[in-house]
Amino acid sequence: MTNNAPTASLIIIGNEILSGRTQDQNLNYIAGNLSDIGIKFMEVRVIPDIEEDIIKTVNELRSRFDYVFTTGGIGPTHDDITSDSIAKAFAVENIQNQDAYDKLRAFYQEDLNDGRLKMTRVPQGARLIENPISAAPGFCIENVYVMAGIPNVMQAMFDNIKGALKTGDPILSKEIKRYVSESKIAACLSQVQDKYNDVEIGSYPFIQDNKIGVSIVLRSSDKGSLGKVFDELNEKL
Amino acid sequence: MTNNAPTASLIIIGNEILSGRTQDQNLNYIAGNLSDIGIKFMEVRVIPDIEEDIIKTVNELRSRFDYVFTTGGIGPTHDDITSDSIAKAFAVENIQNQDAYDKLRAFYQEDLNDGRLKMTRVPQGARLIENPISAAPGFCIENVYVMAGIPNVMQAMFDNIKGALKTGDPILSKEIKRYVSESKIAACLSQVQDKYNDVEIGSYPFIQDNKIGVSIVLRSSDKGSLGKVFDELNEKL
Numbered sequence: 001m002t003n004n005a006p007t008a009s010l011i012i013i014g015n016e017i018l019s020g021r022t023q024d025q026n027l028n029y030i031a032g033n034l035s036d037i038g039i040k041f042m043e044v045r046v047i048p049d050i051e052e053d054i055i056k057t058v059n060e061l062r063s064r065f066d067y068v069f070t071t072g073g074i075g076p077t078h079d080d081i082t083s084d085s086i087a088k089a090f091a092v093e094n095i096q097n098q099d100a101y102d103k104l105r106a107f108y109q110e111d112l113n114d115g116r117l118k119m120t121r122v123p124q125g126a127r128l129i130e131n132p133i134s135a136a137p138g139f140c141i142e143n144v145y146v147m148a149g150i151p152n153v154m155q156a157m158f159d160n161i162k163g164a165l166k167t168g169d170p171i172l173s174k175e176i177k178r179y180v181s182e183s184k185i186a187a188c189l190s191q192v193q194d195k196y197n198d199v200e201i202g203s204y205p206f207i208q209d210n211k212i213g214v215s216i217v218l219r220s221s222d223k224g225s226l227g228k229v230f231d232e233l234n235e236k237l
Numbered sequence: 238m239t240n241n242a243p244t245a246s247l248i249i250i251g252n253e254i255l256s257g258r259t260q261d262q263n264l265n266y267i268a269g270n271l272s273d274i275g276i277k278f279m280e281v282r283v284i285p286d287i288e289e290d291i292i293k294t295v296n297e298l299r300s301r302f303d304y305v306f307t308t309g310g311i312g313p314t315h316d317d318i319t320s321d322s323i324a325k326a327f328a329v330e331n332i333q334n335q336d337a338y339d340k341l342r343a344f345y346q347e348d349l350n351d352g353r354l355k356m357t358r359v360p361q362g363a364r365l366i367e368n369p370i371s372a373a374p375g376f377c378i379e380n381v382y383v384m385a386g387i388p389n390v391m392q393a394m395f396d397n398i399k400g401a402l403k404t405g406d407p408i409l410s411k412e413i414k415r416y417v418s419e420s421k422i423a424a425c426l427s428q429v430q431d432k433y434n435d436v437e438i439g440s441y442p443f444i445q446d447n448k449i450g451v452s453i454v455l456r457s458s459d460k461g462s463l464g465k466v467f468d469e470l471n472e473k474l
Contacts, residue, residue, distance in 0.1 A: 015439055018278045019408075020269030021454060022441070025260075027283070032257030041255045043290075044283035046264070053280075076420035077440040078427035115420030150442065171256075183313035183352030190315040202252055203314040204259070205387065217258060 005168030005221070008034055008067040009043040011057055013082050014149055017046050017072075025151045026071045030158060038168030038221060039067065049073055054085035062089075062144050067165065069158075072149030074138060076115030082146060083139075087123035090141055097122045100137050107135035129157045169221035174230045176216040178237055181205075185214065188236050192229060198222050199229045242405030242458070245271055245304040246280040248294055250319050251386055254283050254309075262388045263308045267395060275405030275458060276304065286310055291322035299326075299381050304402065306395075309386030311375065313352030319383060320376075324360035327378055334359045337374050344372035366394045406458035411467045413453040415474055418442075422451065425473050429466060435459050436466045 010030055016022040027044055034041045042065060047053045054073075061068045073082030087094035100120040105112055119136035122128065129138035129145065131153055138147040138157045147157040178185065182205045193201045199220040206213050216233060220226040247267055253259040264281055271278045279302060284290045291310075298305045310319030324331035337357040342349055356373035359365065366375035366382065368390055375384040375394045384394040415422070419442045430438045436457040443450050453470060457463040 012281075015437065015456075016441055016454070017264070018268055018281070019410075019439075019454075019456060020265055020267075020272050020278075021410075021439075023262075023265045027254070028257055028260045030257075031255055035257050041257075042285065044249075044255070044281075046281035048279065075440070075442065077423045078430050079439055113420050113423075115423030118423070119420075173256075173258075183350050183356075186314045186350075186352030186355070193315050200252065202256075202258075202316055203312070204253060205312065217253070217256075219252075219256060 005038050005040045006066040006166045007040045007042050007064075008069065009045070009061045009065045010041070011054075011061065011068065011070040012044065012046040012072060012149075013049060013054060013070055014046075014072040015048050015079070018048055026149070026154050029151070029155055030069060033158065033162060035171045035173075037162065037165065038170045039165065040168070049079050049081055051081055051085045051088070054082060055089045058086060058089040058144060062142065066143060068144045070144065070146045071154050074119065074136070074146060074148055076118050076136075080118070083121055083123065086141065086144065086146055089144075090123055090125075092124040092141075094121050094123050096120050097126070097128065097137075097139075099128055103128075103135050103137065130160050132156050132160075171219055171221050172223055172226050173217060173219045174226055175218070176230070176233055176237065177213060178216070179211050179213040180237075181212055182214045185216075185237055189216065189233075192233055192236070196225055196229050198225045201229070201233075242275050242277045243303040243403045244277045244279050244301075245306065246282070246298045246302045247278070248291075248298065248305065248307040249281065249283040249309060249386075250286060250291060250307055251283075251309040252285050252316070255285055263386070263391050266388070266392055267306060270395060270399060272408045272410075274399065274402065275407045276402065277405070286316050286318055288318055288322045288325065291319060292326045295323060295326040295381060299379065303380060305381045307381065307383045308391050311356065311373070311383060311385055313355050313373075317355070320358060320360065323378065323381065323383055326381075327360055327362075329361040329378075331358050331360055333357050334363070334365065334374075334376075336365055340365075340372050340374065367397050369393050369397075408456055408458050409460055409463050410454060410456045411463055412455070413467070413470055413474065414450060415453070416448050416450040417474075418449055419451045422453075422474055426453065426470075429470055429473070433462055433466050435462045438466070438470075 122139040126139040126141040359376040363376040363378040439454040
């Protein structure tokens with residue numbers, strides 16, 4: 001892996017994830033996309049809709065990682081407190097943004113009620129993240145990117161910001177599958193891992209058609225090393 | 238919600254989740270089960286297979302919450318470092334456990350190779366968590382419960398420990414569905430939420446059959462309050 005790759009973390013904000021009501025789908029989408037553009041995804045937190053928790057978590061992670069993404073809590077109802085909390089984390093006001101107002105006015109016309117007006121407020125100094133699905137924007141303040149929790153809206157927002165992120169060398173991967181018990185190849189994997197520190201070797205057991213197997217996943221931003229480890233393991237296993 | 242309910246957190250340990258290769262399924266299973274037995278699920282962290290990160294995260298969370306669950310990294314290969322790391326977090330040795338050895342010997346017979354022997358090591362003072370699927374046990378040390386990452390093994394382990402956890406009043410929930418835009422009922426929800434602080438009201442928009450709708454989820458450990466809020470919202474909405 002490259003050492004100078006940008007780093008990122010994700011904060012999933014939402015009681016519905018912690019109650020078991022909703023299965024999160026955003027982590028996996030963001031993970032795959034960051035991998036493609038060579039950003040090292042280092043940590044995820046799932047926290048409740050509690051202002052103090054949001055402030056503390058955002059402030060800790062934004063000082064540790066190049067990027068912090070958040071999902072959830074930017075809708076129109078009383079339990080959507082992300083925007084207010086992020087403003088407090090940055091010690092700025094959460095104010096109506098004219099551009100957000102214009103977008104929602106155009107989208108909802110006469111139907112721009114108080115709930116929707118709430119979604120025009122963003123922390124002072126934030127830039128909007130466009131939402132082509134339902135107009136209410138996300139926003140970015142310094143290195144913190146605040147997105148919706150609904151997967152298709154989150155994905156559209158992420159696709160809008162992805163191009164402007166600093167990238168590293170894409171992380172390439174190769175996979176070797178063997179119908180063998182993981183423990184029988186453990187020593188061999190360990191030997192090869194010790195030889196190559198720029199390739200990460202992961203071992204993931206599975207059961208398919210009632211047979212035990214293992215997926216060996218190789219990840220590296222160095223194509224040459226990746227190929228070398230792939231060939232060596234293919235021969236040895 | 239009850240204030241004296243036990244609290245819990247989960248640490249998902251695994252590069253495969255952060256790389257996007259694997260969609261986690263354990264969070265949702267644990268969340269639903271904790272809710273059923275009245276344990277407040279307060280935080281989840283997803284971290285890589287890095288010793289320093291595991292030690293730091295375990296030590297932080299075990300001091301903050303009544304229970305810490307971990308998933309992943311207790312298999313036979315070089316990238317399975319959870320057991321060693323937890324031992325270091327507790328400043329104890331990671332040693333071969335005779336009971337674990339006997340279980341794996343009985344399960345694998347002559348096939349108890351070095352990889353499998355690795356899975357007989359647990360931190361000194363830990364108690365085993367039985368694994369009815371593939372024998373290699375999880376373990377519990379103080380308030381930290383260390384389980385496998387493979388969902389069916391994790392679930393079997395969790396089911397084995399669940400009965401011995403301190404519980405709170407079960408968290409009951411009711412749901413109201415309306416085909417209406419979330420923003421139109423935001424003010425009403427907010428008013429009702431302000432009146433009842435022992436019922437958590439969550440609002441989750443959805444799209445079904447091309448129609449916009451919203452699920453109002455009420456959660457409380459007080460059946461009476463839950464019923465009252467349910468009736469009041471049903472009438473108002």
